[in-house]
Amino acid sequence: MSTIIMSACWPLQGMSPAQKAVLISLADNANDEGVCWPSIATIGDRTCLSERAVRNALRWLEENGVLSSNQRFGRSTWYTITPARYAPGTKCPPAPDAPPPRHQMPPTPAPDAPRTVKEPSSEPSQDGNRVPRSPSCPVQDIVDLFNRLLAPALPQVVLVSEDRKKKLRARWNESAVHQSLDFWTDYFATVAQSTFLMGRAEGKNGGAPFRASFDWLIAPSNFVKVVEGNYNA
Numbered sequence: 001m002s003t004i005i006m007s008a009c010w011p012l013q014g015m016s017p018a019q020k021a022v023l024i025s026l027a028d029n030a031n032d033e034g035v036c037w038p039s040i041a042t043i044g045d046r047t048c049l050s051e052r053a054v055r056n057a058l059r060w061l062e063e064n065g066v067l068s069s070n071q072r073f074g075r076s077t078w079y080t081i082t083p084a085r086y087a088p089g090t091k092c093p094p095a096p097d098a099p100p101p102r103h104q105m106p107p108t109p110a111p112d113a114p115r116t117v118k119e120p121s122s123e124p125s126q127d128g129n130r131v132p133r134s135p136s137c138p139v140q141d142i143v144d145l146f147n148r149l150l151a152p153a154l155p156q157v158v159l160v161s162e163d164r165k166k167k168l169r170a171r172w173n174e175s176a177v178h179q180s181l182d183f184w185t186d187y188f189a190t191v192a193q194s195t196f197l198m199g200r201a202e203g204k205n206g207g208a209p210f211r212a213s214f215d216w217l218i219a220p221s222n223f224v225k226v227v228e229g230n231y232n233a
Contacts, residue, residue: 008083022057034081137172
């Protein structure tokens with residue numbers, strides 16, 4: 001959970017209870033950049049809303065600029081929460097049961113509230129600017145996912161060498177989208193659906209078929225090709 005995103009979402013007005021519940025559920029899953037990947041079912045379980053109510057709330061929030069959605073591998077969706085862009089009533093009217101939007105944000109925290117310490121999501125660089133801090137890469141968890149989803153059809157990973165750790169961390173840190181085990185589950189599921197990568201296609205000139213390895217899949221250029229769907233089907 002990002003304290004920064006959550007504290008920016010709580011004061012927002014001009015939306016229905018269902019829309020506010022969905023927004024807070026997303027904020028509870030978001031990192032400090034506002035990125036999160038919960039499924040519709042997960043949001044419904046957390047908010048006690050039906051699938052239809054969740055989808056309607058997400059559509060309303062996106063139309064009003066408080067979030068944007070992006071497709072991942074054509075199957076799942078990741079969201080970016082942008083509370084600063086929220087402008088109720090500019091694209092569609094506020095919900096009928098929503099209170100009037102508040103123009104003045106209440107003082108946060110209250111004057112008599114106890115002082116709290118929040119760990120920063122960035123750390124200073126050599127030139128004094130702050131650099132966003134990425135979550136650490138769960139190397140062993142990603143390796144376990146590969147072995148569970150793709151071995152023994154593909155060679156099982158037995159030794160997690162320093163070279164493999166370095167490459168995995170590089171892929172993890174390339175994008176906030178990569179910094180989730182859900183992303184890696186989708187990534188390996190895409191590999192499992194590829195006839196070519198799984199060694200089920202005929203080899204060239206009657207030779208043995210190509211079969212991807214863990215090291216091949218985490219190499220920079222190959223990783224991009226798989227993500228972009230070059231080996232689908």
